[in-house]
Amino acid sequence: MATRKLFSVLFLQLIMFVVLLLVLNPAYAHESLKVGFYEKSCPEAEAIVKKVMVETLSKAPTLAAPLIRMHFHDCFVRGCDGSVLLRSSTNQAEKDFVSNLNLRGFQIIDRVKSALEKACPGVVSCADILALVARDATATIKGPSWEVETGRKDGRVSSEIEAHENLLPPTANITRLIRSFQERGLSIKDLAVLSGAHTVGTSHCYSFNDRLYNFTGKGDTDPNMDPNYIKRLKKKCKPGDNTTLVEMNPGNFKTFDEDYYTLVAKRRGLFQSDAALLDNAETKSYVKLQAATGGSTFFDDFGVSMVKMGRIGVLTGKAGEIRKQCSKVNK
Numbered sequence: 001m002a003t004r005k006l007f008s009v010l011f012l013q014l015i016m017f018v019v020l021l022l023v024l025n026p027a028y029a030h031e032s033l034k035v036g037f038y039e040k041s042c043p044e045a046e047a048i049v050k051k052v053m054v055e056t057l058s059k060a061p062t063l064a065a066p067l068i069r070m071h072f073h074d075c076f077v078r079g080c081d082g083s084v085l086l087r088s089s090t091n092q093a094e095k096d097f098v099s100n101l102n103l104r105g106f107q108i109i110d111r112v113k114s115a116l117e118k119a120c121p122g123v124v125s126c127a128d129i130l131a132l133v134a135r136d137a138t139a140t141i142k143g144p145s146w147e148v149e150t151g152r153k154d155g156r157v158s159s160e161i162e163a164h165e166n167l168l169p170p171t172a173n174i175t176r177l178i179r180s181f182q183e184r185g186l187s188i189k190d191l192a193v194l195s196g197a198h199t200v201g202t203s204h205c206y207s208f209n210d211r212l213y214n215f216t217g218k219g220d221t222d223p224n225m226d227p228n229y230i231k232r233l234k235k236k237c238k239p240g241d242n243t244t245l246v247e248m249n250p251g252n253f254k255t256f257d258e259d260y261y262t263l264v265a266k267r268r269g270l271f272q273s274d275a276a277l278l279d280n281a282e283t284k285s286y287v288k289l290q291a292a293t294g295g296s297t298f299f300d301d302f303g304v305s306m307v308k309m310g311r312i313g314v315l316t317g318k319a320g321e322i323r324k325q326c327s328k329v330n331k
């Protein structure tokens, strides 16, 4: 009888221990993201982000594009944890990787963060700021808007090597693009939809110059690009040009619309990764449909895919921290 009692006490203690472990261990403390996470803790949070964004973009509308891109680059490396914002004293953080050297708008994130810290100190994460800013940037330049899920925490690690391993180069083919998206829980459709962000912004000539001058190392051009477009681009970009910027959607690069699909369908996508959307039946039919219907579903699709992208590898609950400054981990 006494042994049975001892066993049940031990068993109860074991259960309590396991429960405690589950509660305390960040790996198990997963709380999911939700729309309106700051409703009680910082009711003005989203309005503050929007105000700063509208003020900023009315003066500098070309910052919208790099701010949309920043959320993508954050999410694809270590998940959406604000790691793209961290500075390293030895230049070995994500932002030091070559594909991130042309990211712009870090000062806007800092501006949003200080406005939020004034209103509710230590409450809103930098990772959430990136997600909200991407939405407001899109909406402010006449693109769609969507409800952003919040509740992310900020990570404490940022590595240039991981950025190198996880960010996609403009030369990526369709197999690589699909694999990279699927590894992160994103579908082939998400790839076709999110690539539509290339309807805004600019690119450096070096991101596509091989297609114009040296496609296979023999001084040739990319046969998958419209020859007339190549001629036009060659006027802007000379071989070895490292500085010139080209509009991704010529003549209309500041407005978020569905033009991207018309361009890709006409073999005028700027990167091989854009042209690659014609190499898979599903992405091709999405491109063709949006091009033929004036982007009938693109705006709605974009919101849905951005929400999905915003869920990649998030830290929630007790994991991570709320940084005081977006460029530094807390002491």
Ligand code: HEM
Binding pocket: 064, 065, 066, 068, 069, 072, 102, 104, 168, 169, 170, 171, 172, 177, 194, 195, 197, 198, 200, 201, 202, 203, 204, 205, 206, 207, 271, 273
């Ligand atoms: C699918 C794979 C992708 C590849 C390979 C890729 C690659 C690139 C490259 C090479 C540039 C030009 C950088 C420069 O030379 O300055 C660029 C620009 C841009 N990307 Fe992507 N991208 C991809 C997907 C995305 C996604 C998913 C988004 C957002 C949802 C996005 C948003 C943008 C924007 C807005 C710009 C213009 C930035 C500016 O004006 O500074 N891209 N991308």
